[in-house]
Amino acid sequence: ETGVTQTPRHLVMGMTNKKSLKCEQHLGHNAMYWYKQSAKKPLELMFVYNFKEQTENNSVPSRFSPECPNSSHLFLHLHTLQPEDSALYLCASSQGIDRGNEQFFGPGTRLTVL
Amino acid sequence: GENVEQHPSTLSVQEGDSAVIKCTYSDSASNYFPWYKQELGKGSQLIIDIRSNVGEKKDQRIAVTLNKTAKHFSLHITETQPEDSAVYFCAASSQGGSEKLVFGKGTKLTVNP
Numbered sequence: 001e002t003g004v005t006q007t008p009r010h011l012v013m014g015m016t017n018k019k020s021l022k023c024e025q026h027l028g029h030n031a032m033y034w035y036k037q038s039a040k041k042p043l044e045l046m047f048v049y050n051f052k053e054q055t056e057n058n059s060v061p062s063r064f065s066p067e068c069p070n071s072s073h074l075f076l077h078l079h080t081l082q083p084e085d086s087a088l089y090l091c092a093s094s095q096g097i098d099r100g101n102e103q104f105f106g107p108g109t110r111l112t113v114l
Numbered sequence: 115g116e117n118v119e120q121h122p123s124t125l126s127v128q129e130g131d132s133a134v135i136k137c138t139y140s141d142s143a144s145n146y147f148p149w150y151k152q153e154l155g156k157g158s159q160l161i162i163d164i165r166s167n168v169g170e171k172k173d174q175r176i177a178v179t180l181n182k183t184a185k186h187f188s189l190h191i192t193e194t195q196p197e198d199s200a201v202y203f204c205a206a207s208s209q210g211g212s213e214k215l216v217f218g219k220g221t222k223l224t225v226n227p
Binding site: 040102103 | 118120123148150152156157158159160163203205214215216217218219220
């Protein structure tokens with residue numbers, strides 16, 4: 001148990017659906033992250049939020065829309081996804097965004113786009 | 115930008131043997147190198163990390179070595195146990211104001227009883 005929870009754990013959606021992934025951290029951290037993990041590819045950073053402000057958008061398509069209402073919650077809104085977006089989406093948090101801050105990961109949401 | 119290569123992609127060892135996973139990085143300015151263990155359904159957890167001001171760090175059966183000149187770092191697990199079976203990721207922090215870890219592709223370690 002890392003102190004970072006993600007829901008749902010599994011999600012199957014069609015290309016026309018709209019869904020949201022949720023992440024919550026109980027560690028009192030100020031920074032939160034979304035990563036995409038595809039088979040046989042490195043973990044890819046998608047977004048970084050620090051004190052609810054987005055500090056990184058790693059050239060992510062607009063069909064992925066993050067939301068960070070407070071430092072404890074992070075959402076990833078999904079709409080009109082493509083089959084190649086099927087992957088494990090990991091959320092992480094850290095004390096801050098200074099280099100060397102340990103990141104704590106959630107268990108991930110396994111997303112399948114049909 | 116930073117690029118991290120990790121080898122091997124799969125590794126199978128007998129219980130009690132040692133396991134070594136190697137990573138190389140491209141950005142000489144990177145100075146933080148964590149290793150994560152990912153178990154199914156449990157998420158990824160930091161198991162050890164090293165900063166560029168040291169060459170080796172050890173924590174019980176796990177050690178990490180760093181060669182800044184050659185730009186590579188390695189994870190060493192001694193006296194492996196079946197519960198060490200997992201996917202291991204190395205990472206390096208690249209330049210920039212935010213924590214922008216770049217990860218390797220992962221190594222699936224299987225420890226056979």
